[in-house]
Amino acid sequence: MSEIQQLNRTILLCRDYVSAVVSDDCICQSLQSVRVLCVADAANLSSHSGQSCLTTLVSLLSRIGMQLTLRIPEISMIRRQPPFRGTRLRDSLLASSSNLVVGATVQEETSKLEPDLVFVLGDSAIEERSCPTWRLSGSEWQGAITQAAARAPQWTVEWPIGAMTSAVLAAGEAFKYVMRRFPLRSKDDRVFFEPSSDSKWNFGSITLPARKLELGEVDIVSAGAISQAALYVLLRLPQLRMAGRIFDDDTTSLTNLNRNMLTLVGDAGSEKVQLVTDRCAPEIHLTPKYQRFSAESPDGRQMAPYVLVGVDDIPSRWQVQRCTSGSLVVSGTSHFGISSSCHGPGEPCCGCLHPMDDLGGPTAIPTVSFISFWAGLAMAVRLIRRAVGASYSLDRQHLWLTPLRMDQPHAAVWSPVAPRKDCPVQCLAVSELVSSGAFASPPR
Amino acid sequence: METAVEKKFAVEIIYNGITKKLQVEPEEQVTAALQRAIAEFHITQNPHLLSLFRQDGSVVPENESVERAGLKPGEILLLRPNAVKGGDGLPRLASDILQRTFSTLRECGRGECECAVYWIGPSESNAVNGVEHPIHRRSPFGYDIDDHWLTDFWKRLATAKHSVKAQVHTHPGEAFHSATDDKWPIVSQEGFMSIVIPDFATGEISLENAWVGRLGGDGKWRRLGSPEQAIGLA
Numbered sequence: 001m002s003e004i005q006q007l008n009r010t011i012l013l014c015r016d017y018v019s020a021v022v023s024d025d026c027i028c029q030s031l032q033s034v035r036v037l038c039v040a041d042a043a044n045l046s047s048h049s050g051q052s053c054l055t056t057l058v059s060l061l062s063r064i065g066m067q068l069t070l071r072i073p074e075i076s077m078i079r080r081q082p083p084f085r086g087t088r089l090r091d092s093l094l095a096s097s098s099n100l101v102v103g104a105t106v107q108e109e110t111s112k113l114e115p116d117l118v119f120v121l122g123d124s125a126i127e128e129r130s131c132p133t134w135r136l137s138g139s140e141w142q143g144a145i146t147q148a149a150a151r152a153p154q155w156t157v158e159w160p161i162g163a164m165t166s167a168v169l170a171a172g173e174a175f176k177y178v179m180r181r182f183p184l185r186s187k188d189d190r191v192f193f194e195p196s197s198d199s200k201w202n203f204g205s206i207t208l209p210a211r212k213l214e215l216g217e218v219d220i221v222s223a224g225a226i227s228q229a230a231l232y233v234l235l236r237l238p239q240l241r242m243a244g245r246i247f248d249d250d251t252t253s254l255t256n257l258n259r260n261m262l263t264l265v266g267d268a269g270s271e272k273v274q275l276v277t278d279r280c281a282p283e284i285h286l287t288p289k290y291q292r293f294s295a296e297s298p299d300g301r302q303m304a305p306y307v308l309v310g311v312d313d314i315p316s317r318w319q320v321q322r323c324t325s326g327s328l329v330v331s332g333t334s335h336f337g338i339s340s341s342c343h344g345p346g347e348p349c350c351g352c353l354h355p356m357d358d359l360g361g362p363t364a365i366p367t368v369s370f371i372s373f374w375a376g377l378a379m380a381v382r383l384i385r386r387a388v389g390a391s392y393s394l395d396r397q398h399l400w401l402t403p404l405r406m407d408q409p410h411a412a413v414w415s416p417v418a419p420r421k422d423c424p425v426q427c428l429a430v431s432e433l434v435s436s437g438a439f440a441s442p443p444r
Numbered sequence: 445m446e447t448a449v450e451k452k453f454a455v456e457i458i459y460n461g462i463t464k465k466l467q468v469e470p471e472e473q474v475t476a477a478l479q480r481a482i483a484e485f486h487i488t489q490n491p492h493l494l495s496l497f498r499q500d501g502s503v504v505p506e507n508e509s510v511e512r513a514g515l516k517p518g519e520i521l522l523l524r525p526n527a528v529k530g531g532d533g534l535p536r537l538a539s540d541i542l543q544r545t546f547s548t549l550r551e552c553g554r555g556e557c558e559c560a561v562y563w564i565g566p567s568e569s570n571a572v573n574g575v576e577h578p579i580h581r582r583s584p585f586g587y588d589i590d591d592h593w594l595t596d597f598w599k600r601l602a603t604a605k606h607s608v609k610a611q612v613h614t615h616p617g618e619a620f621h622s623a624t625d626d627k628w629p630i631v632s633q634e635g636f637m638s639i640v641i642p643d644f645a646t647g648e649i650s651l652e653n654a655w656v657g658r659l660g661g662d663g664k665w666r667r668l669g670s671p672e673q674a675i676g677l678a
Contacts, residue, residue, distance in 0.1 A: 185486065191462055339524075400524055402459075402460045402461040405462060406461070410462075411461035415497070415498075
């Protein structure tokens with residue numbers, strides 16, 4: 001098995017900026033050479049949020065290919081943490097060594113070998129280090145990373161969205177650390193990979209039902225990276241109830257391991273829908289549909305009230321939108337950017353937001369674990385908010401996020417979605433504007 | 445006395461979270477400002493997909509002047525793709541497409557004449573599920589498609605809601621895109637794919653030695669690094 005093959009898409013993303021004098025082998029080796037120490041004490045791991053933060057961090061870093069060392073006590077898992085198996089947290093993480101990506105090891109801290117990077121959960125104790133060190137902290141809906149010297153609160157909450165947010169912020173810093181080692185095509189591009197000493201992201205607090213979080217039926221189109229990231233998040237939400245169908249006609253390949261959060265090395269060759277269905281059970285009951293989504297099939301004509309779309313093909317998004325009478329949540333990635341949006345009945349649709357097919361590009365898509373995960377995380381949050389009647393306002397219908405420099409004021413840009421006269425879906429929002437004469441002049 | 449009025453002003457461009465100022469002039473075309481923004485950020489990956497977006501989510505029209513587009517000093521514009529792709533997957537050929545393509549090219553060309561086929565599939569997907577063999581005149585040095593057949597072909601595609609995904613033709617020896625190939629593709633749309641198979645398709649049934657390229661937004665053909673970059677083979 002070729003390790004470079006597993007990291008192919010990550011290497012491709014690095015190629016956006018890395019000089020041509022650096023070979024793919026060299027990029028691969030650099031990714032794999034990074035040693036990361038993850039530190040957490042029993043207090044910070046005694047909450048579901050703390051445990052979710054650690055498992056997500058380990059998964060995201062391993063899928064970049066890095067070598068992880070854990071300084072954590074053994075502790076029982078409060079909830080299942082798929083795809084990690086078992087009921088003991090440390091054992092389970094150690095067992096994932098070379099199982100998320102071959103060659104990405106997870107070991108107990110035994111030697112005094114100096115790590116390249118250190119991540120510390122909450123207020124866990126850590127000795128002074130010369131290498132870059134961040135603390136991961138947050139609350140139910142907000143995640144943050146800060147320099148190690150700063151004070152950070154202990155992880156205590158149950159709701160884990162903020163915890164997974166802090167983990168993905170940390171993974172981004174680890175990736176930038178590798179990028180800073182390479183000669184870039186332009187020295188001006190270094191600004192994208194400068195470390196963020198402190199950064200945070202807040203999805204915004206909402207009130208959740210006191211008991212069950214009942215989502216009902218949710219259909220998912222694509223079982224690829226973004227859908228898997230969204231399901232990875234949903235699986236960790238306490239008291240969540242949902243069922244539905246998942247459509248995809250693809251099988252798992254080695255090049256998926258760098259970002260497919262529910263996938264293990266041994267899954268290569270398996271149908272993605274079956275793999276995802278198995279990993280999500282019993283918390284989420286999915287019916288696998290090993291087929292490409294088609295608006296003309298009986299399945300396509302009866303969509304669930306909520307539909308998640310992580311499919312790459314833009315005309316397919318239009319097809320799903322046409323079949324959806326409820327709410328559609330769409331996420332996608334483009335290099336270092338993520339796009340996330342929600343389209344309810346009567347609102348400008350995904351055709352208004354993505355009116356053009358990417359004719360230039362049936363090419364291998366460059367991406368990395370933390371970018372795809374942000375897309376899935378944003379998708380899961382939008383679904384939850386929509387389901388509990390707390391959707392983002394229409395001026396936040398679209399989020400464009402570039403999570404390289406989360407310390408910058410414009411890392412995230414929220415915007416409304418403008419209805420377009422040339423919307424390929426010709427959604428209700430557009431039809432109403434056309435009939436009202438609002439499109440008398442050409443749309444912008 | 446005449447006073448020179450400074451018309452230039454700066455807008456702020458955001459890319460990858462970083463903000464840079466860009467000087468623009470009212471008479472300047474937005475497309476020129478866009479190209480300078482792309483150059484300022486040294487973007488080489490799919491620059492043709494990028495557009496400038498206002499904070500209200502609308503795209504700044506590229507065929508207008510800066511003034512007519514309504515850009516204002518200090519306005520914040522987001523530089524991002526106009527088409528955002530998702531997670532996995534390449535458009536895939538149905539499992540028999542390559543075999544059928546080679547069979548047709550071999551039978552018609554008989555190892556001595558050029559031949560062409562068109563890959564077709566549903567308009568709203570990237571799937572290729574059919575191979576169309578046109579009526580054509582052939583020779584060792586080229587082929588000419590019959591006009592009547594072509595008219596009928598377009599009608600059939602429209603009825604079936606299908607489109608041409610790629611043109612595939614053979615060369616006597618080496619695979620390359622000739623000046624004629626550059627000039628006369630069946631579809632002159634950005635992103636259209638052309639494939640040239642060497643040795644009249646008498647070799648192995650594979651695209652390994654083929655020339656595979658796409659038509660760029662600037663009207664130029666670009667060869668792709670490998671067939672896997674362009675086509676998903678089932």
